[in-house]
Amino acid sequence: MSTQQGMKPYVIGLDLGGTNSVFGIVDSRGEIKATTAIKTGGYDSAEDYVEACVNALQPIIEQVGGIETIKAMGIGAPNGNYYNGTIEFAPNLPWAHTCVVPLAKMFSDKLGVPVALTNDANAAAIGEMVYGVARGMKNFIVITLGTGVGSGIVVNGQLLYGSDGFAGELGHVIMRRENGRPCGCGRKGCLEAYCSATGVARTARELLATTDRPSLLRELNPEEITSLDVSIAAGKGDELANEIYEFTGKMLGEACADFAAFSSPEAFIFFGGMTKAGELIMKPIREAYDKQVLKIFKGKAQFLVSGLDGASAAVLGASAVGWEIQ
C-alpha cells in the first residue's frame, strides 16, 4: 500500500486568483497533463466555491486515471497560511474577505487526498525548487513582480514561514524612510510602492508630470499607462522609459543587497509579468546589487528569471506545494 502510494504519479495544483481559479494535474517533472478553470467569484460561500471546484475537477481527474493516481493537492492563494491551511481575510475573495476559511481541509475532505496551501509567492518559490531554476538549491529568494511585490524565501531547503506562517513579505520592507510613496498596506515607502507593475506605472506618471522630456509615453492617457506600456516604449529605445526601468531595477538591486545580509542566498529569482522586460530590468538590478552589497557577499549570488513557463507558472507553483507534503 505504501509502495503504491509512493508511486501515485500526479498532484493537483490550484492557482487561486482574484478572478480565475486555474487547475492543473501535474507529474513530477512539471508536465501539465490536464487543466481546467472556473471563475473565483460568484459564490456566496466557501462551501459553494469548493463544490464548484470539485465538479470542475472530476472530468480531468478521470482523464488521468482517477483519484487513485493523485498523490496530493497544492493551492497557491492570496493570504494563504501554510500552517493552518487557511485563507485569512483575503480582500479580493468575496467568500473569504471577512473570515478564515479552512480551504485545505475542505478540499481534503471532498477529494480524499492530502491538501496543502500557501500564498502565491511561496508557491512560486516551491515551484522553482521542484521544477524550475532553483532545482538543487537550498538557499534562494523568489521575488514576484506583479500587481504587488511578493516573495518566497527558501533557507536550508525549506520555505521560510516564520512563527505565524506569514514570513517573506519582502514587498513591504521600507526603501524610502523620508517622503515615501503611500503603499497599499497603509504605510509609506515600501518596495512594492515603487517596484510592482503599479509602482512602475506610477513612476512613469510622476516623470511625465514633473519633467517636459519627450517620450513615446506622452501619446498615452497618463492615468491609463501600465508597466507593459513602459516596457514597449523602452523596447523601442524610449529614453524616459528606459530610465524608469533603471530606477526600478536600482531599487530592487539595493533591496536585494539588504536581503543578502539576511539570508545570503545563492540566487535571487524574479517571477511574474514584469520579468518579460528581460535585461531592461535585470541589468540595473545586478548593477545596483554589485555596487551596494556587503563585500563578503560580492559576486556570490546569481540573478535569474523564473524557469517556470509563464502562462502556467502559478499552477505549477501550486502543484509543487502538493509534492512537498510529507
Next chain:
Amino acid sequence: MSTQQGMKPYVIGLDLGGTNSVFGIVDSRGEIKATTAIKTGGYDSAEDYVEACVNALQPIIEQVGGIETIKAMGIGAPNGNYYNGTIEFAPNLPWAHTCVVPLAKMFSDKLGVPVALTNDANAAAIGEMVYGVARGMKNFIVITLGTGVGSGIVVNGQLLYGSDGFAGELGHVIMRRENGRPCGCGRKGCLEAYCSATGVARTARELLATTDRPSLLRELNPEEITSLDVSIAAGKGDELANEIYEFTGKMLGEACADFAAFSSPEAFIFFGGMTKAGELIMKPIREAYDKQVLKIFKGKAQFLVSGLDGASAAVLGASAVGWEIQ
C-alpha cells in the same frame, strides 16, 4: 560506547575576542564548572595560539574529570564560518588577518573531541536557544549591540547560515539611503553606523556639536564620550542623553519591522553591553516597531533582553555551539 558518549556531561566554550580568549567548561544547564583565559594576541601563528589554548585548558579539563567527560567544543569567533570551521581574514586577529585558519579542525586534532565554530552573534543566538530566553522558540532573532551590531537568526529551530555561512549580517542593512553615515564596512547608512556603541557615541557628539542645548555630556571631552557615558547621563535624567537613546531605539525598532517582514520571528532578543540601558533603549525600540510594522505582524513579537549572564554570556554562547553538534 554510544551510551557512554551520550552521557558526557560537559562542553568546552571558547569566546575568542580580539583581546582575550576566554574558556569555560559548561554543563547542559549552562552552569560554568571551570574557566580560564589567555591573551588572543602575541602569537606568530595559529599553531602557537592553539597550543597555548590547549595548555591553558589541560588543568581545567582535569579539574572536571578529564577529556572523557567532554562531549564537544564550541567556538564563537569574529569572521567565524560554521560550514568550514574556519576563521577567515579577521582584521583584529594577528594570526588570522591575512588567511583562512581551520581552527575547528586544529582544536579537534589536539583535543580529540568534535569542535564547531561560528561567529559571535550566531553563538549568542544558539546560547539563547540552549540556555537563555529563547528556550523552546523556533523563530527568533538575536541582535548584538556592542562595538558593532551583529545578529543571529534562527528559523525553524536552526541557525540561518545561508549559502556561504555568512548570513545574518543585519548590522549592515541600510537605514539611511541619503546622506548616510560612513560605516566600518566601507559603505554608508548601515544600521551599525547608528546603533552600535560607537554609533551612539557619535550621535552624542553630533548633537552636542550641532545644538547648544545643555547636557551633562558637555562636561566630557567630546572625543572621549562612550555609550556608557550617555547611559549614565540618561539615568540622571539628562534630556539630550535620553533623546540619543530615543533616536537609537527608534532606528532599531524600524529595522526590526523590516526584519519581521523577512522571517516573522516570535521574539527579538537584544544582547550586549548596550542592553544595560534597559527601558531607556527597549521602550523606544518597541514603540517604533509597533508604529512601523506591517499590520499582520502587529503585537506578535516579543522584545527581550538576553537571558545569559552578562559577564559569561559570550562563553555560554560559544559552549552552546558545542551542544548543537550532531
